Amino acid sequence: MKHLLCLALLLATAGCATGPDPQRERATVHLRLGESYLNEGDSVSALRELLTAVELVPNDPDIHHALGLAYWGRQRPVEAETHLKKAVELDPKLAKAHNNLGALYLDQRRWQEAIPQFQRALSNVLYPTPEIAQTNLGWAYFNLGQVDLATQAYQRAIQANPQWAQAHNNLGIAYSARGQWPEAVRSFRTAVRYFSGYVEAHFRLGQTILCTGEPVAPAAVERLRARQSPCQAINSTRAREAAAAFREVVRLAPESDMGRSAQEQLSRLR
Structure with a gap:
């Protein structure tokens, strides 16, 4: 078309x-x-x-x-x-x-x-697409360590287009940086609901479902940018739910870096 x-x-x-x-x-x-x-x-x-x-x-x-x-x-x-x-x-x-x-x-x-x-x-x-610029603006703020401003930009992006999956994913990243695990999980779930093939959101969902306690600090932003686990402790009782997210990553992108990382995570969860 x-x-x-x-x-x-x-x-x-x-x-x-x-x-x-x-x-x-x-x-x-x-x-x-x-x-x-x-x-x-x-x-x-x-x-x-x-x-x-x-x-x-x-x-x-x-x-x-x-x-x-x-x-x-x-x-x-x-x-x-x-x-x-x-x-x-x-x-x-x-x-x-x-x-x-x-x-x-x-x-x-x-x-x-x-x-x-x-x-x-x-x-x-x-x-016509302010959600794109708002999401980009949020990523710039996030990488400068200005997580509150990043969160606000992502929320404005979602207000402009509630189905914009990237804004939901990035909002989840911002929540992860602050240790707001339930909010982060909810954002990643929303991202994959609107875009079922969103590999990064599935991967981060798997990581974040397991998180408990405080986020890794002071390097949370850098770790999240590198898609490393943002948390210091995990809740192993939610391993089955996390494994489902990681399996979806492997299904969608088995040869990618995230696919290989997801496979490693699955091996640890068995």
């Missing part, structure tokens, strides 16, 4: 090619093709189309935004940052570009630099 929508947009654009600026119309066609390739995960073909588009129209914010994503997909973060910055310079209200520039900073652990980008995205009341 996504590809059909892209095709429909492309055909609609082609139908307008008799306008006063044929060069811009050509650039728009290449932009739409590039975006379609990005949606398919083909960043090489996307780059080819988008580089043609930017030659035709050098100062279009949407073209620079798409170029940033394409370069990011090719593991070229310097070029990605350059084009995402250009996009927000050309259109300071382009919320998706602010969010993606912030996400690039998150990928590079540039937590402090990421925060204002998400705030700028959220300042645009027309931004």
Whole structure:
């Protein structure tokens, strides 16, 4: 359905090619093709189309935004940052570009630099997916050790979209950092209810079900980021429930790091 929508947009654009600026119309066609390739995960073909588009129209914010994503997909973060910055310079209200520039900073652990980008995205009341920027904002705060601010951001994300599984998962992580085990378990359960294939949420659910007592401190944030157990003591009476979560991880992603860790956890619980 996504590809059909892209095709429909492309055909609609082609139908307008008799306008006063044929060069811009050509650039728009290449932009739409590039975006379609990005949606398919083909960043090489996307780059080819988008580089043609930017030659035709050098100062279009949407073209620079798409170029940033394409370069990011090719593991070229310097070029990605350059084009995402250009996009927000050309259109300071382009919320998706602010969010993606912030996400690039998150990928590079540039937590402090990421925060204002998400705030700028959220300042645009027309931004259609504020839950994404709120969740990203929460992750930046969490990694700076500002767990209360992270919790608030995740709660705002859930308010914007109650079925946004990533916000529920990350809220569970924040609760885990504070030793609020029942709240954490509830958040992870909600995450997997809305996205049954969410490997990380199943894994963290298995870890957290067993937790009792105080969280590991002062390294709780770092341990949670690394998906290590957040608790100092476990409640072995809940082993069966935890094992079910770990088995689901193994079923969904047996060859992943979490899949192997879940298998180790299952061996200990037997």
